[in-house]
Each structure stands twice: as structure tokens, then as C-alpha cells.
Amino acid sequence: MSPADSDNMEREIKIETDTLNLYYGSFRALTDVNIKIPARNVTAIIGPSGCGKSTLLRCFNRMNDLVENARAEGRIVIDAENILAPETDLIALRRKVGMVFQRPNVFSLSIYNNLKFGLRIHDMLSRKDEIMQAIREGLERVGLWDDLKDKLKKNAHSLTLEQQQRLCIARVLILRPDIILLDEPCSALDPISTLRIEELLRVLRRDYILVIVTHNMQQAARVSDFTGFMYLGRLIEFADTDKIFTNPAEQLTEDYIKGSFG
Amino acid sequence: MGLAMPREGFHKRIKELEQDVLQLGEMVITAVNRSVEALKNLDAKEAKRVVDNDVQVNKKRWALEDKCVDLIATQQPVASDLREIIAVLSIVRDLERIGDYAEGIGKIVLMHGDLPLVKPLVYVPQMAEKAVSMLRRSLDAFLKRDAALAREICAEDDAVDTLYDQAYHDLLSRMIENPSVITRATYLIWAAHNAERIADRATNIAESVVYLVTGTPGEMKVSRY
Numbered sequence: 001m002s003p004a005d006s007d008n009m010e011r012e013i014k015i016e017t018d019t020l021n022l023y024y025g026s027f028r029a030l031t032d033v034n035i036k037i038p039a040r041n042v043t044a045i046i047g048p049s050g051c052g053k054s055t056l057l058r059c060f061n062r063m064n065d066l067v068e069n070a071r072a073e074g075r076i077v078i079d080a081e082n083i084l085a086p087e088t089d090l091i092a093l094r095r096k097v098g099m100v101f102q103r104p105n106v107f108s109l110s111i112y113n114n115l116k117f118g119l120r121i122h123d124m125l126s127r128k129d130e131i132m133q134a135i136r137e138g139l140e141r142v143g144l145w146d147d148l149k150d151k152l153k154k155n156a157h158s159l160t161l162e163q164q165q166r167l168c169i170a171r172v173l174i175l176r177p178d179i180i181l182l183d184e185p186c187s188a189l190d191p192i193s194t195l196r197i198e199e200l201l202r203v204l205r206r207d208y209i210l211v212i213v214t215h216n217m218q219q220a221a222r223v224s225d226f227t228g229f230m231y232l233g234r235l236i237e238f239a240d241t242d243k244i245f246t247n248p249a250e251q252l253t254e255d256y257i258k259g260s261f262g
Numbered sequence: 263m264g265l266a267m268p269r270e271g272f273h274k275r276i277k278e279l280e281q282d283v284l285q286l287g288e289m290v291i292t293a294v295n296r297s298v299e300a301l302k303n304l305d306a307k308e309a310k311r312v313v314d315n316d317v318q319v320n321k322k323r324w325a326l327e328d329k330c331v332d333l334i335a336t337q338q339p340v341a342s343d344l345r346e347i348i349a350v351l352s353i354v355r356d357l358e359r360i361g362d363y364a365e366g367i368g369k370i371v372l373m374h375g376d377l378p379l380v381k382p383l384v385y386v387p388q389m390a391e392k393a394v395s396m397l398r399r400s401l402d403a404f405l406k407r408d409a410a411l412a413r414e415i416c417a418e419d420d421a422v423d424t425l426y427d428q429a430y431h432d433l434l435s436r437m438i439e440n441p442s443v444i445t446r447a448t449y450l451i452w453a454a455h456n457a458e459r460i461a462d463r464a465t466n467i468a469e470s471v472v473y474l475v476t477g478t479p480g481e482m483k484v485s486r487y
Contacts, residue, residue, distance in 0.1 A: 218338055245340045247477030254341045259269045 014039035014179065014209050015060055020074040022055055022064065029055045031233045033074075037226075042201065042210040044224035044241065046217055048256065051230040053213045057181050060211065061097040062090055078179075095122050098172030102184040104164035106156035106171075111148055114156045114167060115139070118175050138170040142200060162193035166200065173204075180204070182212040186219065198223050217257055221245050229253045272337050279329060279350055280405060286322050286357045287401045291394055293319065293364035294460060298390045300371050301453055302383045309371035312364060319361035326354045342474075349474040353404065356463040356470075360397065363456040363463075370449045370456075380436055380446045385429035389457035392422050396464035403468060409475040412468040416482040422461035423486040429454040458487055 015037035022030035030052050037043050045053040055064065062083060064070040075082045083093055095118075107114050115135045118124075125131050135152070139145040144166050148154075156167055165185060172180055182201075186194040201210060201223055214220050220227055221241060228238040229250075237244065237253045248254045255261055293312055300308040330351050333339060339347055367386075396415050403411040433447045433454075465482070473479045 217340075221340070246344060248341055257340045258343055259272075261268065 011036075012039040013037065014078065015211075016077045017056075017059070018075040018077070020056075020059065020072065020076060022052075022059060022073075023069075023071045024067065025069040029233055030059070033233075033235050035228055035235050035238060037209070037211055039209060041225040042205050042212060042223055043226040043228065044220035045211065045213045045228045045230060046215070046220045046256075047230035047236075048261070049215065050232075052233040053230050054183050055233075056230065057099075057183055057211060057213045060179070060181055061094050061099055062088070063099065065090070091122065095175045096177055097179045097181060098175060098177040099181045099183070100165070100168050100172060100185050102187045104161060104168050104188065106159070106164045106167055108155060108157055110153045111156050111159070111167065112152040115171055115174050118171055122175060124175065134174050138174040141173055141204070142166040142170045144170065160193075162189055162196065165189065165193075165197060169200070169204075173208075177208065179209045179211065182210060184214055185212065186214075186216070194219070229256060231256070269337075272333075272339075272343075275329075275333060276343065276346060279326070279333075279347070282322075282326050282329070283350055283353055283357075283404065284401060286319070286326065286354060287397065289319055289322065290357050290361040290364060291397060293361055294367075294390055294394055297364040297367035297371075298383075298387050298457075301367055301374075301386065304371060304374060304376075304379065306372055309368040312368035313372070316361055316365040319358060323354050323358040323361075327351060330354075342477075345474050345477060349404070349470045352470045353401075353467050356466045360460050360463050363460050366456045367453050370453050374446065374449050377446060380433070380443045380450060383450075385425050385432070386450070386453050386457050389422050389425045389429075389454060389461065392418065392425070393457055393461035393464055396422075396461055397467065400464050400467040400471060403471045404474070407471070407475050409472045412471040412475075413482060415468040416465045419461055419465045420486075422458055426454050426458040426487065455487075462487070 013036045015035070017033050017035050020030055020033040020035075021028065033052075033056060035056070045056060047053050058064045059072060059076055060078070060083075064072065072084055074084070076084050078093075078097070081088070107117060109117070112135060115138055116131055119131060119134060125134055136145060136149075139148060144163060147163070148159075156164060159167060165188075169180075169185075186197050189197065198219065201212070204210060205225075212220070212223065214223075224241045226238065227241045227244040229236045229244065229248075229252075231252060237248060237250045239249070244253065245257060248257065293315060296308060297312045299305070300312060330347050333347055334344075337343075396418055399411060400415050402408070403415065430451060433451050437444045437447045469480070469482050472482065
């Protein structure tokens, strides 16, 4: 079944899956997913618990490789390369396709070292002044520089949850990704922090491609330009966000967003 | 023992909104019919009752709009739920304007005074009857979510415009023949204009129904006036 998807024709596509199936052992978590993530702005993936949205997100940077018994079939093409191919450079992939998780997962290091860590792993900069510059830019982009510029030696765990999440985003940004994957990035935050992080996403979308998985439909409606609805491992519909929320093509989509199930 | 369907309370409130719309519809239909009777018979007392009752129509309109805003603010409606509430907002405004046109005909009666009508009233009652029929059916289309019925109604507006043309030219020739009737003839032109506007508002309601059903806003006819 191909999803109702009439607007995609003229759009440039960044991530495209071709008959993507994913198994955890014998359990089929994703079934024949053909999704085209546009090469700009924000795409949200919504659906009830267990629909496969986080599983799909984790395919885009091969994080599912870390799950025992996970097996992907089909193709995932990013910039004309099938990232499921065995010869894929996973380190390079994960630099290009960064990820932010539900619970902020800062390292128990100083703020400075949290940010320097990625630069070291990817052999990106070696001069101290260049590193400092990159760290400053990263913190500025997430609105933390003014608050933290004199506290870079503090342990990252001393920050508030919202600041930690911003730091996690900065940690991704400092590696100059193309794509940022966000898996329920605001679920651990209070409503005000959530709105502030959403505001940050609104700024970031100018320069990065964001793919956000969220169970909060209002957030998907507020934040995204395109929305994909998943159900039981399948992509049911993919369209402009305002169309999904005012006049979806599929009855299942309509029932879900109206709250009739899920 | 079953669980309540999700959002049962919300959907109940939407159903109540529909009933409110129908009630407001009945109020303005009554106002239109009574105002035209009052004009036929130059019944100033009845006309005054129609004029005074418009306050109730306005109150009901604001109460309905308020309910819609509450639902939007508190329930985050989407898709067809959202379109329904938006359609109700639009329909309620059209109904309130129809009430104003009925009130306007009532005021014409009050202005007309004791002199007889320039001619027996023929066009205005015909136009009003067609307009009321269009209105009833557009509200029916709303209740039944019937876009096909709604589209038919839009096509009927031309017949009312034609009657207005005829009324206008008839009254114009009378004014040219006999300038002493100009004031009273003008009142009748205004009344005919109001009746034409009522039909036009009924087609607006029909357009809102098509939007509600299809999700695509758009104009289905262009009125001559």
C-alpha cells in the first residue's frame, strides 16, 4: 500500500526509503515503508504507541544496529547512497545524521568536554582556539552561551533539564550535521520548556533538516511542515501538515488525529 | 460494561451546536415570514414585534459564537471537527444577517406609514418564499452533510436575482410615470433588495456546507448583485 501522497512530486527529497521492512527477531516492526522526507524544514512522524515511528527514526542513522536481533530489509537512500549497504561508514553517517533523545543524555563531564567529545571522535578540529570557537557557536545556536560562557567547566548534570536538552542539541550541531533526528525531544520537559525548545527548532529549521517523532499531536501541528502518520508498522499517509490536520485523505488518519482511538 | 468512546463529551457538544444552529435558523425564518406578512398588510404592530425580536437573534448568535470559541480553545479540534466548528461560525453570521434583513423589512413597514402600497406585493413574497426554501434546505444539507444538495441551492440564486430585476424595473417605471410614489416605491425596492440578500446568504450557508464536507473552500456562484 502506498501512502496518500500527492504533494511530493515537486519536492526535493533528502531521505527516501524503498520497501523498508524491519524485524526484531520474528516480530515485524516496519512493513513496506516508503517514505520521502523532504530536503528542507521539519517533518513530524506521528502515530499511536507501538506504531513504529521511533523504530523508523532509528533506521535513519542505523541506531537499530545496536538492538540485538534487529534486521532491516529494503533500502534507505540519503544523498544518493543506500545507508543500509554493508560498506556504509557508520561514524560518518552518525555525524551527518545527528540524534536527540527523549531524556537528555549529557555525559558526566564538563559542559566544555561534552561538546569537545564529538569533535575529537570525528577528528574534526585540533587547535584549541578553533575548538573554543566551535563550542561557542554551538552554545550560541541553542541559546546557552550567555548563561554558560563563564561556567563551561561545570558538570553538565548540574544544568536544568531544558538546558541539558539544549546542550544535547548543541552537541549534535557542533558536528555540522545535515539532518537532526529528534525522538520525543520534549517529553521529559515541562510545558514552558517544551515551547522554548519548539522555538529553538523553529530557528534551526532554516539550516537543518529536522525529523521529529512525537506522540503530542498539537506539537506536531505547531512545529512541522510535513507530517507522516504511522499505524501498526505502516506509513498510512504523508502530506503537508496543514492538510493532515484540516483535511486528511485517509479515514484512519482522521480518526487518529480526532482522538477516536490511540 | 463498555468504556465511553474517546471524546464522547466533545462530540456531544458538537451535536448540541448543530441543534443550536437549527434553532437560530428557525428564529430567522420566522422573522422573515412575519416581516413579509407585515409588509403585505402594512401591519405596523407586527412589524414592531419583528424589529424588537431581532435582539434575541443577536443574543443567540453571540452565544453560539462563544461556544465555538470555547471548543476551539479547550478541545484542539482538527480535521472535520475543526471544519464543522468553523462552518458553524460562518453559518451563524449569515443567519444573523438574515435576521437583520427581516428586521430591515420590518423597519420599512414602520417608515411606510398609513398610505397604501404602491402596488399589491407580488415580487417580495415570491422572493422571500424562494429564499426561505433555500435557507431551510441549506440547513438540512448542513445537518446531513450533503454537499450535492448544497450545490443545488447555489444554482437557485439566479431565479431570485431575476425576480429582483423584474421588481426593480416595475417599480422604476411606476416612479417615472408618477413621481409622487417615489418614496413608497423606493421602500419596496429596499424590501426586494433585502429579500434578494436573504437568498444570497442562504447560498453562503450552502457554500459553508460544501467546505465542511469537502475541506475545500470556494465560491460556487457569483451573485448578480
